[in-house]
Amino acid sequence: MSNIENMTMDLFAEPVTGPSVDVIEQVRNYRDLLNLWNYEYYVLDTPSVPDAEYDRVFQALVAIENEFPQLKTPDSPTQRVGGEARSDLEKITHAVPMLSIHTETDFSRGGAQAFDERVRKAMGWTESMSAVQYCAELKFDGLAINLRYVDGVLVSAATRGDGLVGEDVTANVRTIRSIPLRLQGVYPPVLEVRGEVIMHKKDFERINEEQRAKDLKTFVNPRNAAAGFLRQLDPKVTAKRRLSFYAYGVGEVEGEALATTHAGILDRLQGLGFPVAKERRVVDGWEALADFHEWGAEIRETLPFEIDGVVYKVNSLAEQASLGFISREPRWACAHKYPPQEAVTVVEAIDIQVGRTGKLTPVARLRPVFVGGVTIANATLHNEDFIGELGLMIGDSVVVRRAGDVIPEVVRVLPERRPEHVEAFVMPDVCPVCGSETFRDEEDKDTRCTGGLFCPAQRKQALVHFASRLALNIDGMGEKVVDALLNADLVKTPADLYQLLPLEIMSLERFGEKSAMNLIEAIEKSRQTTLNRFIYALGIRHVGESTARDLAMHFRSIDAIQKATIEELLMVRDVGEVIAESIRHFFDQAHNLEVIDSLIASGVAWPEPEAIATDNEVAGKTFVLTGTLPTLSREEAKAMLLAKGAKVAGSVSKKTNYVVAGEAAGSKLEKAQSLGVQVIDEQAMKKLLGVD
Ligand code: IVH
Numbered sequence: 001m002s003n004i005e006n007m008t009m010d011l012f013a014e015p016v017t018g019p020s021v022d023v024i025e026q027v028r029n030y031r032d033l034l035n036l037w038n039y040e041y042y043v044l045d046t047p048s049v050p051d052a053e054y055d056r057v058f059q060a061l062v063a064i065e066n067e068f069p070q071l072k073t074p075d076s077p078t079q080r081v082g083g084e085a086r087s088d089l090e091k092i093t094h095a096v097p098m099l100s101i102h103t104e105t106d107f108s109r110g111g112a113q114a115f116d117e118r119v120r121k122a123m124g125w126t127e128s129m130s131a132v133q134y135c136a137e138l139k140f141d142g143l144a145i146n147l148r149y150v151d152g153v154l155v156s157a158a159t160r161g162d163g164l165v166g167e168d169v170t171a172n173v174r175t176i177r178s179i180p181l182r183l184q185g186v187y188p189p190v191l192e193v194r195g196e197v198i199m200h201k202k203d204f205e206r207i208n209e210e211q212r213a214k215d216l217k218t219f220v221n222p223r224n225a226a227a228g229f230l231r232q233l234d235p236k237v238t239a240k241r242r243l244s245f246y247a248y249g250v251g252e253v254e255g256e257a258l259a260t261t262h263a264g265i266l267d268r269l270q271g272l273g274f275p276v277a278k279e280r281r282v283v284d285g286w287e288a289l290a291d292f293h294e295w296g297a298e299i300r301e302t303l304p305f306e307i308d309g310v311v312y313k314v315n316s317l318a319e320q321a322s323l324g325f326i327s328r329e330p331r332w333a334c335a336h337k338y339p340p341q342e343a344v345t346v347v348e349a350i351d352i353q354v355g356r357t358g359k360l361t362p363v364a365r366l367r368p369v370f371v372g373g374v375t376i377a378n379a380t381l382h383n384e385d386f387i388g389e390l391g392l393m394i395g396d397s398v399v400v401r402r403a404g405d406v407i408p409e410v411v412r413v414l415p416e417r418r419p420e421h422v423e424a425f426v427m428p429d430v431c432p433v434c435g436s437e438t439f440r441d442e443e444d445k446d447t448r449c450t451g452g453l454f455c456p457a458q459r460k461q462a463l464v465h466f467a468s469r470l471a472l473n474i475d476g477m478g479e480k481v482v483d484a485l486l487n488a489d490l491v492k493t494p495a496d497l498y499q500l501l502p503l504e505i506m507s508l509e510r511f512g513e514k515s516a517m518n519l520i521e522a523i524e525k526s527r528q529t530t531l532n533r534f535i536y537a538l539g540i541r542h543v544g545e546s547t548a549r550d551l552a553m554h555f556r557s558i559d560a561i562q563k564a565t566i567e568e569l570l571m572v573r574d575v576g577e578v579i580a581e582s583i584r585h586f587f588d589q590a591h592n593l594e595v596i597d598s599l600i601a602s603g604v605a606w607p608e609p610e611a612i613a614t615d616n617e618v619a620g621k622t623f624v625l626t627g628t629l630p631t632l633s634r635e636e637a638k639a640m641l642l643a644k645g646a647k648v649a650g651s652v653s654k655k656t657n658y659v660v661a662g663e664a665a666g667s668k669l670e671k672a673q674s675l676g677v678q679v680i681d682e683q684a685m686k687k688l689l690g691v692d
Helices: 001-015 021-043 050-066 112-125 203-212 222-230 262-272 285-302 316-321 384-390 456-469 479-487 502-506 513-526 531-537 547-554 557-564 566-570 577-588 590-601 634-642 669-675 682-689
Strands: 092-095 102-104 133-138 143-150 153-159 165-168 188-200 244-254 281-284 307-314 333-337 342-354 359-371 374-380 397-401 411-413 438-441 446-449 622-626 648-651 658-661 679-681
Touching: 021 050, 021 153, 021 531, 050 342, 102 112, 112 285, 112 307, 112 316, 112 333, 112 513, 133 244, 133 262, 133 285, 133 333, 133 622, 143 222, 143 244, 165 397, 188 222, 188 262, 203 222, 203 531, 244 262, 262 316, 281 285, 281 531, 285 307, 307 316, 307 557, 374 411, 374 446, 438 577, 502 513, 513 547, 531 547, 547 557, 557 577, 557 590, 622 634, 622 669, 634 682, 658 669, 658 682, 669 679, 679 682
Parallel strands: 102 333, 622 648, 622 658, 658 679
Antiparallel strands: 092 165, 133 281, 133 307, 143 153, 143 188, 188 244, 307 333, 342 359, 342 397, 359 374, 359 446, 397 411, 438 446
């Protein structure tokens, strides 16, 4: 810091050529951030930002330092070459340096073409010459490691470190089950195998579950978890078989060459007992490399481990030797990455979306950011609890993630970047779409709009449900027709259906005179219904067909249900707190009552339900219907049984009194026979019901 302050003084002496005070402040901020992130990453093994974000700030600092070289001080993070080995692990000097490879920044097919062009140019191959042969592999997202075998026995294992000197992690590596302690078959006297230590996705999930259960910090991703375990000081901790290894090359090899091609080396390594990923291909020319890159993106999510790209290598070792190196990177290899799946951005606002079912979903409005190959501006926040668990405030910087076709997610908040003014999110107590009251469903932690019949967001679903077979059963009023009616602005609520004119329906696409009249007729027919169907048709959350029936039987009028208190609702069979509250909320909305009133005013009517009979043979007995009955539909038979106080179950158990079997009855009939449940036909059922 004092360097910069001194420079500030100097600057005042030379205001024309030097950086401004703002730039100096910026440099200081960048260095503080990079130092913090470096420490989190390399010392604590718990990074708080994605690599892409580190790189972005790093590059911004490099740019300023290049513009103002007087700001380049030895303590700048840009002047550090790789991370220093941790003092608590011994150091190992690599016999052959562990190089890194050139990374293509073009995520498209062009990246493969650019690499091929460089290779051909360096080898002096003209266009008319044949295609270069390559070995294409996955780019594992883990840690590079060098395994040294002398006379077939593992003697040491080291991390890459700065490429020349790494850390001795032999004790931990010995605990990785997939790494052979002794080589199989015929091997050279000295062999160094290089590859990646990774953690499988399922192991990562399990470890994080354990961490959560113990209230300990979770790992950010499998690579960081792998780094943490690999560099553990106590090998017993690493020994839990949770790290894995894939070989992708060699270091020092004494004696005879293993093979003449890179693919040959991989095959040899596999033969010596090393895991080598089967997703590798020998191909000719850049088009095939680009195909491999695309294929990798497709299978990425299905792989048991994470990859961040693919790697291309010139297959012939002779050609590799002729290509050599440029600025410590081999000319014969390159990494072709996938766009980063994580990025940092700012949550500028939290909006509410109301879904078809009335669920209120908070959505983060993000400062647009490029992630997973696209620019995203929104991410779902699921519900209130999710926001609470993240500790998210409006204005916060967050890490967002988009993997494959998965919906973008806010992964975590970066509290160290919280600006002075942030705002807490509050779930609205009225629906932003229709103004009805909202209520929190404790069972699924969701907040919902209670204006089911009235809310424009729920219109389509409400209408489709209202017209469905077990509700008001309006034949022909499916999703497509509802869509057409809504698009033409002909209906808003179910009550509007009863005001539709034939001419209006005929104006819709795919409707003629006949089909319009058919629909009008079906609507007319639905006016005469039953109270249970009517209640079910309202689409009250948690009120299914059987609860609707219980409510109808219990209260026997819509008026009585509307007025029922929670206590009274709880008296109904199978109605618990959640259902009672949902019903109460629904009828508390003036909007919903208006729609019900207009439905009744439009002539929707039902006979008063008969009191449940108890003085007959079937009352209280449980029936199961199976197969096709000769004269009655399943629904008709069920209605007749229910009207007499019987129960109708879906599966056969010891508690079943009668199974009514029709034609082609299947497993339910068999079950009845095996349990000794009485099996009767339609005729016998009618007799029991007294409706012969
Ligand atoms: S070859 C000289 N092959 O990616 C070539 N590297 O800089 C050395 N990586 O840190 C690397 N998968 O740890 C190679 N199939 C693969 C790889 C791979 C992952 C890592 C490696 C290194 C970085 C490349």
